[in-house]
Amino acid sequence: MLVAAAVCPCPPLLVPEVAAGAAPELDDARAACADALGVLAAARPDRLVVVGPADETGRGQYPEGTPGSFRGFGVDVDVRLGRGRPDPAAMDATAPERELPPSLAVAAWLLTRTDWADAPVAGLGVGERLEAEQCVRAGRELAAPDQRVALLVMGDASACRTLKAPGYLDERAAGFDAEVARALGSADIPALKALDSALAHELKASGRAPWQILAGAAENTPLSGSLLYDEAPYGVGYLVAAWS
Structure with a gap:
């Protein structure tokens, strides 16, 4: 069962070496991300699953110990998912020895920063166009009834909040982000399930699929939510929430 969840944005800029000045x-x-991870630790889960958006080559499962890096962003920073070494038997057979996609690399950095050692960690990279039904189904499968599972859910809201945003200004972006912030802050599962996947794609909201996986995992668990951060630096909506 799902015992806690943390929702965090996934821009590599969270890593100070990438953001530089x-x-x-x-x-x-x-x-705020550190506070959300503190909620996960306090729940004493048996297992932590990190979920984040990934492109076609990055989709699938990642066992504890999978490496990642931010070298593609011009900095010599390496990370590893959790504390262990990867078990070859647990690797996704379709793509062995992969590195973490950027969203999961950011999650690995956050876990290292907070010195996570509370439970084994696994990762799941999901396609940003994954249908809502499939997301909810995947969430249900993650929340195994025989384990206390926590989720670290990575993803950004819209990237269209200002003229200088990556997706330019879209007047629909602020309303979309406000509804997501409300749903995450109140653990409103039906509202997360109902998010418009086509609109989310148009607004470049990479968190839509991971948020709907969270909704599926939390279906049968009475969790309360708290919104810890809601800002749009650089025209991109960054949200942090904790469910417990």
């Missing part, structure tokens, strides 16, 4: 601009977001 702009690093202080996301200090509040980093602090």
Whole structure:
């Protein structure tokens, strides 16, 4: 069963070495992420699953110990998912010896920053166009009834909040982000399930599929939510929430 969840944004800019001189601009977001991870630790889960968006080559499962890096963003920073070494038997047979996709690499960095050692960790990279029904089904499968499972859910809201945003200004973005923030802050499972996948894609909201996986995992668990951060630096919606 799902005992806790943390929702965090996944921009590589959360890593100070990547952000460089702009690093202080996301200090509040980093602090909120640390608070959300504290909620996960307090729940004492048997297993932590990190879920984040991934492109076609990054989809699938990642066992504890899978490496990742931010070298593609111009910095010599390496990470590893959890504390263990990867078990070859647990690797996704379709793509062995892969590195973490960027969203899961950010999650691995957050876990390292908070010195996570509370439970084994596994990762799941999901396609941003995965249908809502499939997301909910995947969430149900993650919340195994015989284990206390926690989720670290990575993903950004819209990237269209300002003229200088990656997706330019879209007048629908602020309303979409406000509804997502409300749903995450109140653990509103039906609202998350009902998110419009086509609109989310148009607004470049990479978190839609991971949020709907969370909704599926939380279906039969009475969790309460708390919104810890809701800002749009650089025109991209970054949300942090904790469910417990």
